[in-house]
Amino acid sequence: IMLASTGMLALLGATLHLTSASAQDKPVIRMSTPASETDQRSIALATVFGPAISSFATYQPHYNSSLVPQGSELEAIASGDLEMSITSAQELANFLPEFSIFATGYVHQSAEHQVKVFNDALMAPFKQKVEDELGVKLLAVMYLGKRHVNLRFPRSEKNVMTPADLAGVNLRMPGSDAWQFLGRALGANPTPMAFTEIYTALQTGSVDGQDNPLPTVVDAKFYEVTKQISLTAHLVDLNYIAFSKAVWDGLDAEQQATVQKAAEDAAEAGRQAQLKKEDELVAFLTAQGLDVYEPDLQAFRTHVQAQYVGSDFAKAWPEGVLEQINALGN
Numbered sequence: 001i002m003l004a005s006t007g008m009l010a011l012l013g014a015t016l017h018l019t020s021a022s023a024q025d026k027p028v029i030r031m032s033t034p035a036s037e038t039d040q041r042s043i044a045l046a047t048v049f050g051p052a053i054s055s056f057a058t059y060q061p062h063y064n065s066s067l068v069p070q071g072s073e074l075e076a077i078a079s080g081d082l083e084m085s086i087t088s089a090q091e092l093a094n095f096l097p098e099f100s101i102f103a104t105g106y107v108h109q110s111a112e113h114q115v116k117v118f119n120d121a122l123m124a125p126f127k128q129k130v131e132d133e134l135g136v137k138l139l140a141v142m143y144l145g146k147r148h149v150n151l152r153f154p155r156s157e158k159n160v161m162t163p164a165d166l167a168g169v170n171l172r173m174p175g176s177d178a179w180q181f182l183g184r185a186l187g188a189n190p191t192p193m194a195f196t197e198i199y200t201a202l203q204t205g206s207v208d209g210q211d212n213p214l215p216t217v218v219d220a221k222f223y224e225v226t227k228q229i230s231l232t233a234h235l236v237d238l239n240y241i242a243f244s245k246a247v248w249d250g251l252d253a254e255q256q257a258t259v260q261k262a263a264e265d266a267a268e269a270g271r272q273a274q275l276k277k278e279d280e281l282v283a284f285l286t287a288q289g290l291d292v293y294e295p296d297l298q299a300f301r302t303h304v305q306a307q308y309v310g311s312d313f314a315k316a317w318p319e320g321v322l323e324q325i326n327a328l329g330n
């Protein structure tokens, strides 16, 4: 919020020196994310989304949660302090519990499956509710990647083959109920913590590990302070490109179509880049001295899914939607 007002002051200063009215009228689209500038989603938005809307709006990204703390982005958009974010199903589930279905372990199967689900009619009531209740439009689905368990211990000390092997392991997970539930469902002892604090927590040993896709492990340099990755693939994770409905309503139809297409194009570019990185990075991480190995996936899948059955989360899922999601997969 402080930075937001500093930004506004800067903008005011700039306005005083401007002579062109059109430049003054261009809305500034502030985007806040915990991700770094070199994250593939950030790169895709900066190189594809920003330029595509530049004739009528100014895309202004803020990385590493420097504008809004992780998890507060949706409230910031709702209150007019932010125009855009890449939000998660877990964050949306804080307001609309039915979104936990998209945050459930082993539901989404791949990047392609995520796109099919997002574009399917099953998604329409979800999107509508986000618009009506939060004043946010979900424009496209971005691929974050397959989340794996990444620990400080060498494999000789802790060999993570089944959920039982995670008993007592303090696993950092993002701070919301849906995330913490997933951590427990994996068999671990989840600890909530903001993304920007993970590196130091791993370094000092205040947590035993964290879970994120390989491109994030590399981009955030978690490999410097960890020794192993068990490829649990417990969540094929996503973010939605979230855009202020108030700003959207101020655009004309052609501009809205341009924003929509820009979001889809950026999501596609980011998805391809992230998939490529996921493929390449096992070799890189192994070369850095990490043990990267596959656990008993059937044991993890069965255990995680069993935790959701009959849970409060599952009770919030609209009838039949899980079956529809499954039918869009393999």
Ligand code: KDO
Residues within 6 Å of the ligand: 033, 034, 035, 036, 039, 087, 088, 173, 174, 194, 195, 211, 212, 216, 239
């Ligand atoms: C994280 O905090 O572990 C997480 O991966 C959660 C995601 O929803 C997303 O917010 C992501 O962080 C950030 O964009 C940083 O990569």
